[in-house]
Each structure stands twice: as structure tokens, then as C-alpha cells.
Amino acid sequence: MPTISKENYLKSIYSLNLTYGESVSTSQVAMKLEITNAATSEMARKLAKQGYLHYEKYKGVELTEKGRKIALQIIRRHRLWEVFLIKVLGLSWSEVHDEAEKLEHNTSEELINKIDKHLNYPEFDPHGHPIPNEKGEIPQMPVLVSLLEATVGKNYKIFRVADESSELIEYLTKLNLFLYQDIKIIEKLSFDNSIIVQVNGTNHSLSEKVAEKVSVSILK
Amino acid sequence: MPTISKENYLKSIYSLNLTYGESVSTSQVAMKLEITNAATSEMARKLAKQGYLHYEKYKGVELTEKGRKIALQIIRRHRLWEVFLIKVLGLSWSEVHDEAEKLEHNTSEELINKIDKHLNYPEFDPHGHPIPNEKGEIPQMPVLVSLLEATVGKNYKIFRVADESSELIEYLTKLNLFLYQDIKIIEKLSFDNSIIVQVNGTNHSLSEKVAEKVSVSILK
DNA sequence: TTTCCAAGTTAAGCATGCCTAACATAAAAG
DNA sequence: CTTTTATGTTAGGCATGCTTAACTTGGAAA
Ligand SMILES: [Mn+2]
Ligand SMILES: [Mn+2]
Ligand SMILES: [Mn+2]
Ligand SMILES: [Mn+2]
Secondary structure, three states: OOOHHHHHHHHHHHHHHHHHOOOEOHHHHHHHHOOOHHHHHHHHHHHHHOOOEEEOOOOOEEEOHHHHHHHHHHHHHHHHHHHHHHHOOOOOHHHHHHHHHHHOOOOOHHHHHHHHHHOOOOOEOOOOOEOOOOOOOOOOOOOEEEHHHOOOOOEEEEEEEOOOOHHHHHHHHHOOOOOOOEEEEEEEEOOOOEEEEEEOOEEEEEOHHHHOOEEEEEOO | OOOHHHHHHHHHHHHHHHHHOOOEOHHHHHHHHOOOHHHHHHHHHHHHHOOOEEEOOOOOEEEOHHHHHHHHHHHHHHHHHHHHHHHOOOOOHHHHHHHHHHHOOOOOHHHHHHHHHHOOOOOEOOOOOEOOOOOOOOOOOOOEEEHHHOOOOOEEEEEEEOOOOHHHHHHHHHOOOOOOOEEEEEEEEOOOOEEEEEEOOEEEEEOHHHHOOEEEEEOO
16 A cells, blocks of 8 residues: 555646646646655656656656556545535535545545445535546546526436535525435526426525536436 | 644553553553554653653653643544444444544544534443543443343443444344444343343343343433 | 662664755757 | 756755664662
């Protein structure tokens, strides 16, 4: 097992690679982790020697399969913890990231699998990011639309809320508009662009301002 | 905030003091933490300098109020995590200690308070140890008896199970004999020392072997 | 009382992971 | 092409927390 520090390097490299493609420069990593280039160069050498990545001086780093596997494991833990903290313990969206940043390094395989099961194997975290499964497989991102663009009469699943303010989240939670909740679009009122949605048999009206922040994926 | 290492020292010193009283020798701490005396002596000097304990060469250490406060905080986190992992996530009793040993150092005040609330402020952990509250106050230990010594017709709360094998725990769990569960003693059969207990209106028979391992506290 | 030994401490050294400062390189500007 | 500059690397140093080996110390045994 790599150290906490190394886990953070591997995770950062993985996500920088996703964002910018190709090989990742040591200074990109330094920036992301808020440490000096010097520290990153040094660590690149060590991680390469231990087989987690390929590193050629002045040419950046690229994860090996071994390194990618660790990165995905940490990302899995991070995202499952975020879902868990929000859905089970009621932490606010603004709090969970920092909390998960520490927990991700201190969670056994058994524990994270129990959490996964308890949450009924969610595929996406509260920010809409995919959660790798136990085997490291990444779920395909569904096509998302905002509630404003949803079609009357069809069923959708709530997927993401663009605004992380706890005010909006709490408002939606009171209406049972949880993350992953299935809903049906009942009506769209053209005079104010508000939308009537059905949740567990109950109808709620959402204003245009609220609806545009809720991303949903179509069901079936 | 002290480091993880320092938190573990303070916690160990606290519990050694509870067990053996008076000042704690550096080698007792070394034994408990499975490190050398040398490391402990050195750390004692540092912790004293930072005001967490009093230390006189060759005379052992004694926590200051500041050190005690940290120790109780870590113990609180450890025990709440243990309860949480068992009751909410269904980990086995044998797994939770090691897991909690890491989580206790990576849990914010806000998170542990949410966990506390979610569990409805338990006063004792699965081993029967008291859980300090948010203010660091330690609940009074109730008088415990084994189920074998319980009185017919009276109500009790399940407090502790002496055997940590998951087999026994799972058996009890199937009968709804959870930790903290209220039960009533219906009958004691003298020919085999088995006991009939009532849980949520349902009666169950427990053998002598099982009953002797279940500790309960009397209610009202 | 003196001696001896277990308990405890100090010294020196190592691994990790970071820093600053000095240096090297590649690529852009001239 | 050369020169400049931004990017990246190496060297040296420091804090933490551990080790082994050498040393004190205080109290029990003689
Ligand atoms: Mn996050
Ligand atoms: Mn992290
Ligand atoms: Mn424990
Ligand atoms: Mn610990």
C-alpha cells in the first residue's frame, strides 16, 4: 500500500490526465496539491521506481496500470464517502469534500464495500461524477438535461444540483427531491416557466430559478 | 491540533492511567503502542514541552487538563465510530476496532457530532466502555449483571456481549437482541438454566451458554 | 553500604515528505 | 542561430517519528 501522500499524488495525476489528456507535467501536479515543483519532481522519481507511473525527466508522468488502479480506488472511496455523508449523516455539500479527502485514505476495502451496499451501489456522486465500482469499472455518464428542458409526462432521475448552497439543498430535501430520486414531469407552466413534478405520488411546483439548477437523466 | 502519533500517545496514557492509576511510566506506553522505550522518552519530552503532560525523568508522565481533553476527544471518536460501524454498517465486532483506530484521527468535530446524533447519543460502546459526550463528560457506568442473574418479570437493557465472535452476535441480531435493546425477563427454566426473554412483544428462549455472555443493566 | 540490574534516557542514524536556493533544459523570442 | 525565459530538476536542509546501541539512574539484593 502506498502512503497517504502517494495516494494523493496518484489521484491528482489521474484527474489531471482526464482533464488535459496525455502526460501530466510535474508542475501541474504541484499546483493541484499546492506544494512546490521540487517536491513533485522528487516524488515522481520515487513513484516511477515503485512502478506506479512512467516518468521521463522534463516530459511529465503517466500512470501505469498499477497506479491507475490505486487512483481509482481512492476516487471510489472519496465519492462514496461524499454520498454517504450527505445522504446518511446529513452533512452539507460544502463540508463533505474536505472530510472525504481524509477519510479516503483511512477506509478499508471491507468498510467501503459496506458503505457502497448501504447506499445501494450509487453510480454517481453528488457532483455528478462517476463512482468506480469494486472492480474499478467506471459507469457511463448518462445524458443530462436541466429540469427546464425536461419533457412533460416523462420520468427522470435527479442527478445533480448545480448550486451547492445548503439553502437550496435543504429546500429540495424538504420536498423529497433527493439525489437519485425518481420523478415525473406533470406540467410546465409557460407564463412563469415553473414546473410541476411528481415525487412518490405527490406534486410539487418548482420555480424556473430552482428548476434550471437541477440536472436530471431520463428513465427507460 | 496534535499529530496522529501524538493523539495515540495521549489516548494510551489516559487509558493506562485509568487501569493502573497514578503516573504512567514511559515503558508502559511503549509496550502499549508497540514501539521502543527510546521513542517514548523522546515523545514524552515533546508532549511536556507542548503542555499536554507533566514529565519528570525516571518518574513517568501525567496528563495535564489540556492533554486529558484531547485524549477524551479521541476516545469519544473511537467509540462512536465503533458503535456506528456495527449498528449502521453492519461490520463485525472483530473488524471495528482497527477501523476506528484510524478513523478517530480523521474525523472533524462536526462529523462526529452528526454520528452521535444519528445514533441517538449512546452512552456506551459495544464493549461496554463509556462514551464521553461533546463536553468531555463521562457517563456513569450502570451496575451490570449477566442475563443468568437477571430477575424474572423485570426490564433490562442489553449492554454488552462478552463474546466478540460474529457467530454469536449474528445469532443475537437475528433475534433482535441488539445492543441497547430493552428486554423483559419472562421466565427462567431451572432444568437447563435457559431463559425466556421478551423483545418488542416477542418471546425468545436463550440457552445458558448464550445468556451468561450477555450483560444487561436494570431499567427504572 | 555497596553492588548490580532492570528501567529509563540519550545519541546517532534513517525514512518520509516537505522546503528554499541553485542549477539545467527546452522552447519561444529576438 | 543565439539569447532569454519559463519550466523543471537537483542539492542541501529541516521536522517528524521511528530505530539500535550506548549510557545513566534508582532501587532491590547482597
Ligand atoms: Mn470531492
Ligand atoms: Mn486525500
Ligand atoms: Mn476499540
Ligand atoms: Mn488511533
